[in-house]
Amino acid sequence: MIEIDGSFGEGGGQIVRTAAALSAVTGYPVRIKRIRENRPKPGLSPQHATAIKALARVADGEVEGAEPGSSELRFRPKDLVGGDYDVDIGTAGSVTLLIQCLLPALVFADSPSTLTVRGGTDVKWSPTIDYLSQVALPAFAEFGVMARLSCRQRGYHPRGGGVAVLETVPGKLVRADLSPSESRSIEGISHSSNLPEHVVRRQSEAAAEALKRGGYDAEIGCVTQELPSTGSGITLWSGWKGGSALGERGLPAERVGALAAEEIKRELGSKAAVDLHLSDQLVPYLALAGGSYTAPIVSSHASTNIWTAKQFLEADISVEVGAVATFRA
Numbered sequence: 218m219i220e221i222d223g224s225f226g227e228g229g230g231q232i233v234r235t236a237a238a239l240s241a242v243t244g245y246p247v248r249i250k251r252i253r254e255n256r257p258k259p260g261l262s263p264q265h266a267t268a269i270k271a272l273a274r275v276a277d278g279e280v281e282g283a284e285p286g287s288s289e290l291r292f293r294p295k296d297l298v299g300g301d302y303d304v305d306i307g308t309a310g311s312v313t314l315l316i317q318c319l320l321p322a323l324v325f326a327d328s329p330s331t332l333t334v335r336g337g338t339d340v341k342w343s344p345t346i347d348y349l350s351q352v353a354l355p356a357f358a359e360f361g362v363m364a365r366l367s368c369r370q371r372g373y374h375p376r377g378g379g380v381a382v383l384e385t386v387p388g389k390l391v392r393a394d395l396s397p398s399e400s401r402s403i404e405g406i407s408h409s410s411n412l413p414e415h416v417v418r419r420q421s422e423a424a425a426e427a428l429k430r431g432g433y434d435a436e437i438g439c440v441t442q443e444l445p446s447t448g449s450g451i452t453l454w455s456g457w458k459g460g461s462a463l464g465e466r467g468l469p470a471e472r473v474g475a476l477a478a479e480e481i482k483r484e485l486g487s488k489a490a491v492d493l494h495l496s497d498q499l500v501p502y503l504a505l506a507g508g509s510y511t512a513p514i515v516s517s518h519a520s521t522n523i524w525t526a527k528q529f530l531e532a533d534i535s536v537e538v539g540a541v542a543t544f545r546a
């Protein structure tokens with residue numbers, strides 16, 4: 218059994234998701250201790266526990282300790298079984314982080330799968346649903362990941378109620394070397410629910426103006442809906458880089474648009490191939506398939522994910538830090 222110290226490095230939920238995902242893929246049972254020990258609310262959060270239980274279904278495995286608040290978890294995977302899976306994270310737990318945990322296993326499953334996830338699609342501290350479909354999945358596809366994501370209904374904090382469907386087809390992963398793009402065109406979507414129509418327009422106009430000042434062309438769609446949850450957000454993307462911001466009470470719509478624009482401008486201003494967030498999300502696929510990419514810096518999420526991947530795989534992953542950080546395996 219592989220033993221993982223969940224408080225290592227970044228010490229967050231990602232160690233748990235990556236360790237369980239790679240346990241499922243390699244078939245090595247894992248015991249994760251000291252889970253999120255240094256977080257204000259240590260142990261598994263309800264959304265981490267839901268992800269692990271869902272992964273156990275896909276891996277036909279046994280799991281102990283996958284309960285909210287638990288500081289220790291044992292996971293023993295068996296066969297990776299494709300099929301239809303329906304997972305309700307409840308409230309506004311992140312749909313994209315649950316997918317982050319299950320996707321590697323679905324890629325190695327014995328048949329195609331349709332995973333329906335209910336929860337928050339555009340929530341803090343996680344990739345937005347548009348970031349996952351427009352930035353992360355296309356980058357994973359370079360490594361051979363065959364997955365298609367559709368957002369049936371957005372879900373904002375705190376009510377959630379979002380629905381996303383991920384369809385996967387298993388296949389062999391392939392080595393990929395991602396190179397930087399010179400593109401100066403950016404796409405995006407500005408969205409809201411139960412808010413006046415001018416909110417999405419002000420978000421998108423502020424973003425487009427800020428991007429134009431930086432010499433970028435932007436095409437940003439606007440969607441106003443009436444859904445069970447209330448909220449707004451904007452995601453911008455260009456190749457393997459993104460920027461996003463979520464509306465909140467007291468934060469002017471113009472500021473939300475400008476924040477997303479500032480983030481993607483910072484990323485596009487770097488000579489790296491992928492953005493900061495993608496650099497940690499790609500680690501499992503880099504470790505499994507080999508390849509290379511560059512990122513602006515080595516984040517603590519990325520170095521911790523590399524450490525976690527090395528506990529399961531022989532992969533010789535290295536990061537060389539210069540003007541940009543080069544990830545290689």
Ligand SMILES: Nc1ncnc2c1ncn2[C@@H]1O[C@H](COP(=O)(O)OP(=O)(O)OP(=O)(O)O)[C@@H](O)[C@H]1O
Pocket residue numbers: 228229230231232253256314341342343344345348461493494495497498518
């Ligand atoms: N704005 C964003 N855009 C894209 N990806 C993001 C964004 N914010 C966070 N992420 C990604 O979400 C993941 C967050 O992992 P992390 O371990 O911090 O999450 P967590 O499960 O909420 O755990 P914890 O609560 O312990 O921090 C990382 O892969 C990170 O790259």
